[in-house]
Amino acid sequence: MRVASTIPEMKCLRREISGTLGFVPTMGYLHEGHLSLVRQARAENSVVVASIFVNPTQFGPKEDFKTYPRDPKHDLALLESEKTDIVFMPSDVEMYPQGYSSWVTVENITEMLEGSCRPGHFKGVTTVVAKLFNIVEPNKAYFGQKDFQQATVIRKMVIDLNMNLEIVVAPTIREKNGLAMSSRNAYLNPQERQAAAVLYQALTQAQQIRRKGQKDAEYIRREMYTLIGREPLAKIEYISIADAVTLEELATIDRPAVASLAVRFGKTRLIDNVILE
């Protein structure tokens, strides 16, 4: 496994590669969710590249950029054990040198949900992902469904800007109690971790109600509010039932939809979602 810490180094390694390249961009502190993406990339490509970069531009000024969990040594060991070929691990200044001033933005699907709670978040995400795509030049890039809106936004960017790769979105990996794997789960104390199981309970309940034929989105949202509202440690930021493509809130579920939520447990902000068929 090779580790590149500069952009020229990574571009140089890229030029030596023939065959298809599968890319897993991460912010490190890897868990089974990331590793499942690496395994899928490994199965589908000649070469696998992962990146570890806690992207400062996607954090708001009051968010957890400085305290975001980091453990590069452990990450590299995990990636090596999954037969990753190359890890790209740049510094902040390598990605955003003095005077940096170019941005990629996607409109219309970035203002709601995560975008409304985290203004500027997706501008940081699309910009760093566009940069990483230009540096790594993957044939396929792998993202987790847990960040559903992020995957939707990145897919839109790739289509609109005619980028030459395929975006693969892989299923959310969960703890035994249903909690979606996330690096931020490290912030939870044991009580909060247990309480956070209510998120997936609410999402699966939404799926069940929908499968029984319920089309009234507001009815399902209210059921979810009620269930999560019973958990005293949970502070709801949003509960959404939206068009799975445009992310517009639905009144009637008459097309592919996604139920998603953001809920705080203490200082920890968790997100999760399921598709409603």
Added chain:
Amino acid sequence: MRVASTIPEMKCLRREISGTLGFVPTMGYLHEGHLSLVRQARAENSVVVASIFVNPTQFGPKEDFKTYPRDPKHDLALLESEKTDIVFMPSDVEMYPQGYSSWVTVENITEMLEGSCRPGHFKGVTTVVAKLFNIVEPNKAYFGQKDFQQATVIRKMVIDLNMNLEIVVAPTIREKNGLAMSSRNAYLNPQERQAAAVLYQALTQAQQIRRKGQKDAEYIRREMYTLIGREPLAKIEYISIADAVTLEELATIDRPAVASLAVRFGKTRLIDNVILE
């Protein structure tokens, strides 16, 4: 010479190419300025691709998008005679399909000069150029120095977003009277065309004053205002002496600088510039 009118067609042709690709993006209505870029691309690359696309997103609502001169048949004949291999000539809807919503922006060097007279102009330019670069995947792309700020902005975008190509900026080609070649010169009546020679006179005067050792930028700007002000058909929009890299207006010329201007003759808006050494 092959002509591609859809993005998949162009990407398909691209995949068949080995060797280096030189790209000349244009808005058509080609003149010697464009052709000099094609010749340089021809000399420096295995394959030459030109594009013809009058990009709607870089025109303001009151600008000349609808009346911008177009002559695709003549353009294709000229490109063929210059041994262009492929011409990419997409429709508006091919480049901006319904629901299009992704943008590339460069901050800090797009607010002044052309940006201040044409708000949103550079957002359209950087977006379409990023799209064209992803579609054509050139090794080198050629731009004319006449659009100095545009070339500077595109170069900044390429560096910041880590795009995999080199930007080549080639000298402005001029009519015998010094007027910089431009598709918009077609708008000028004979009197205006003659009067517009004053722009290059003012720019060469600025160079001469600078070469004599004058470092006071405001002195040179005033000389330029005076000379152009004597021409009754000329309406000055701006006259600038700016840092050639940051495009910030200079008080003292103590670094590489560019003298640039935008002046209207009747309904026609002309721009031009020279480097001050």
